Amino acid sequence: MRSRLVRLGRSGCGRGGGRLPPPAAPALPPPPGRNGGRPASSLSRGRAHPPTNTTPRWGGPPPPLGGAAAAAGRRRPLSGPPTPAAPPPPPAAAAPPVPADPYDRTALTVIGAGQMGAGIAQVAAATAAFDAVHVADGRPGAAAAAVAAIGDRLDRRVAGGKMTAAAAGTAKGLLAALDGVDAGAIGAASSVVIEAITEDAGAKADLFRRLGDAAPPTTLLASNTSSISITRLAAAAAVGGHPGRVIGLHFFHPVPVMRVVELIPALTSTPSAVAAGRGVAAALGKTPAVVADGPGFVANRLLMPYINEAVGVLAAGAASRNDIDAVMVGGTGVPMGPLALADFIGLDTCVSIMRVLEEGLGGGYKPAPLLVAHVAAGWVGVKAGRGFYTYENGKRVA
Ligand SMILES: NC(=O)c1ccc[n+]([C@@H]2O[C@H](COP(=O)([O-])OP(=O)(O)OC[C@H]3O[C@@H](n4cnc5c(N)ncnc54)[C@H](O)[C@@H]3O)[C@@H](O)[C@H]2O)c1
Structure with a gap:
């Protein structure tokens, strides 16, 4: 069974591994349970982001989870920092509480549909850790090819008795391919973005600049870079005023097999972003090893x-x-x-x-x-x- 593909206006060109120009705007669906179902296009304008210390857009009672994960009856899968047990109620005049973990993690977009991006997307879909897993690439057709290849790999796992057909069907249903990288639409539709494009500092910094400018401050921005300074990428993302939500999440190849990820805080990363990164790693079945932001990490x-x-x-x-x-x-x-x-x-x-x-x-x-x-x-x-x-x-x- 093929996954549902969101085919969007192609943009960007060039061969794999090259730097790609900004694409035309695709129309992404918002992630389930976020933003009251407003269209993504209404969520991606300019820098009018709420400050991070206000109640997030999904504040109040948790929204119902949609999609296959909800059908499977699971609870919200990703945990942030430990929640203190039963805190006393705040005084009536107190300001609204600042959430310990402002990151809503219902929808993931992986940017870069090569070896690593496809592996990360496969694991995210197979674990049903998110309600939607978008795969985006600047090379036309690359994301769709990656989603199809993931489907084939899941089918082989079913044939090999390593996965049930139902679980593979659920995983495929979570996946969607995006041609081009429209930072605004991706930011509006994603609670977590994992960048896995070619190891090119300039291209990555440009992408983080666009994501930082366009994505809401509560969208966690992670890079799968093998070696490039996360602080540098966070500085690029600071154009939107929120470098603290940028972290490194360095997966290993092949992602479905390798158990560890390097979790790399930038100098500017907030504790809640690092905690959210731990939650993402754990939800994907990986053990995070926190390492310093230096060339090549460990x-x-x-x-x-x-x-x-x-x-x-x-x-x-x-x-x-x-x-x-x-x-x-x-x-x-x-x-x-x-x-x-x-x-x-x-x-x-x-x-x-x-x-x-x-x-x-x-x-x-x-x-x-x-x-x-x-x-x-x-x-x-x-x-x-x-x-x-x-x-x-x-x-x-x-
Ligand atoms: N290969 C590994 O073993 C490994 C392991 C861990 C981390 N990484 C890191 O993961 C990242 C990806 O590596 P890979 O092996 O998957 O590379 P890859 O060459 O297989 O895939 C890179 C993908 O990025 C796309 N791309 C390039 N520039 C882009 C841009 N500006 N916008 C959108 N898409 C763009 C290409 O079209 C291609 O599909 C790199 O940062 C690499 O260092 C690689």
């Missing part, structure tokens, strides 16, 4: 120099591609050798991460020339069919 500060060095060893002729990987798999017990892992991650992403490390930490982190050359040739790994190895339909053939 995982890629350790992993990328290792991969880069393996490429240097290959270039030096010290061993063949296969032997380098075989030594590391058979000798250290890692499941994949460094060159196969580089192909799996994407060599373009590896080079981008190395450049962030080099900029932040110094010349010792210069990307290996052979790695850069592979990217220049378009041999960026599994997703291109060729990297250090050759692939057909994602399977290594040589």
